[in-house]
Amino acid sequence: MKITQDIAFQIVRMHEKDKIKVKDMAARFDVSAATIYRVLNNKQSYLSGGRLTSFHEIPQWKKDEIISMHKIGLSYPKISAITKVKRFHIKKTLNEAGIKLCFGYQGTRLTKTHISEIIKLRKEGLSLKKIGNKYGVSDMAIIYHLRKHDVK
Secondary structure, three states: OOOOHHHHHHHHHHHHOOOOOHHHHHHHHOOOHHHHHHHHHOHHHHOOOOOEOOHHHOOHHHHHHHHHHHHOOOOHHHHHHHHOEOHHHHHHHHHHOOOOEOOOOOOOOOEHHHHHHHHHHHHOOOOHHHHHHHHOOOHHHHHHHHHHOOOO
């Protein structure tokens, strides 16, 4: 069996996150244990040397990971650092998933849902710094969105 990039991603993920044994992965993918070790030892070359560059290279499980990270409030730079996917492709993945992003400044990371939650948290008395930390943006970004929606 030829080791494709998608299979290499699965092998690395199974090894690092799920702690699956090499012999079990070898049986699952119908390859030798040496092949699994080769993928694990040379994962950068199998995973295209770092950040993914073209959208079609992102496997579905990674897209699902990006969506779940966004839903828990991680910023694009944090998602990019964790998944090694460029911010452009993160935005494209979210857009394809039907997650609408706020328009305006290109670096905006907050969805309309996030902004309504921010307004609610601020009205409950949470500090700008704590709200900013929760959503991975500066307190000035929080102030900007609160002023834009006439919230003091």
